[in-house]
Amino acid sequence: MRGLGRIVSAGVRALVAVLAILFVFLQVSDDSSRPSMSAVAAGDPPVATATRVGGDGRRTRFVADVTQPLGFSVYVIPDPFRVIIDLPEVDFELPAGIGQQGRGLIDSYRYGRFAPGKSRIVLDANAPVLIEKSYVVKAENGQPARLVVDLIRTDRVTFAKIHDRVERAMRAAKAAEEGKPETVAAAAGAGDGAPDAAGEEREETRQAALEPVPGEPEPLPVSGADGEGASPRDPAPLPKPRPVVADASDASDAGDTAGTPPEPEEGGGEERAGDPAPAGDAPQAGEEATVAAAGSEDGSVSEDAARELERVMGALSSPPPLPPAKPHRDIPDRRVVVIDPGHGGVDPGAISRSGTYEKKVVLAFAKALRDKLAASGHYKVLMTRDDDTFVRLGDRVKFARRNHADLFIAIHADSLRSGKARGATIYTVSERASDREAAELAAKENRADLIAGVDLVEENEEVTGILLDLAQRETKNHSVYFAKTLISEMKAKTRMHSRPHRYAGFRVLRAPDVPSVLVELGYLSSRADEKLLLSAQWRARVASAMTKAVDAFFGIKVAANR
Ligand SMILES: [Zn+2]
Incomplete structure (x- = not known):
């Protein structure tokens, strides 16, 4: 997470950033911005056992059944409008493909x-929305605990107006936060699941989390028990900050629908019964105030930049041959290969009709490739993720550069709405895409951060200017060389797309000094490709072919029959 202060100080970008970040940072179950995430580490995380959406185009309710009450924060970001629900670690035990179909103001969710230690639910809104209310209901009367978020439609003008107020409030909060550096530090540490020193705060947090829940929760048709329209007039007491919500109900759009909260029902009947909530022991974790408490991830940027320039200039005076030989390695005989399984966590990537997730198949493949490469003994193999966690696009690139990668291989599996496209494609970076489909694919893959609800402040460019361009050109040549090597090895072992090498502006391929390719293994929209992607044998076969290509790229001679 990026500190608000840093964003604001980023000059012109600040405007974009602020707009992008917290239009309506409405509701936090934890009324302080104090992080208490790590409390989760003490026990099993809550399990989300069912979700559903109800309502119409004016008001829409999202409900998640959970095995224990939990802290959360919820806010809206625009362009496109998304509702971000930040949670402590939660296990999602939900039917495959749920979330692809929304209702009312929610088109879909993931x-x-x-x-x-952090989980997230992202609701894709199809219009400007405000959070009317949000709360957690305790398990009661045979119904599981529920997280409820009520959205109300608004218009852009109202949204913008509210934003100004929220922004001011956030700045004030940030200023206050800066007076408590240890809290900020703790917030930064919370992401690593570091133990919470202030254990006694947990109970307080829990109280805060549960406070909004009225004695008489709104009836929710969890298992078809409830009929229509039994909603209480008096909404749940609101978590802070209240004033924004008051604004929300002032929205002209919303005024005439007041008092008719939507009733979720979709999918309600077929849900599994929730696991019985583990009694009592649930350590409660309020999510930290997502923006205000976020720590800066500043490293030694200028130092890096200086080193980078040095390296770039060195590269210019004596262009490296193909394959590239990099200076100053710590282990000179072992090349560093970074494998980047696409998507992860809150970002599922493409989803096949039968519910196969891109994030899963690409991780499985990446692991197979890692194992093959590592078994050769020639490489230090690193992965940008090795579990189901979201990783920002910029962080994937940074990871490769920080580890002095000699080669970066991103793994994806595409999906097309129409057409019978099949086979693997290797992409290398280019400002100008080689064709429309390539351009669209890059645009789609580049949306990963957006999909996960990450603010879209540009990553700090560490090096800019013409030197970078020239270095990139050299790197690109290496990337293209590797792509061609890859294709010639892969085509012997699996089906390739009719144009197997294409170009587009993928963000993960933009490290100026690391030869990088993005492999689309196949199409999840093709049944045949999907079957291959799910086959361990196919993965092993293709991973072997790719390992041969990596060997060839680095000029490593291996026994012919390997
Ligand atoms: Zn992808």
């Missing part, structure tokens, strides 16, 4: 891990 969920998953966002970072260690």
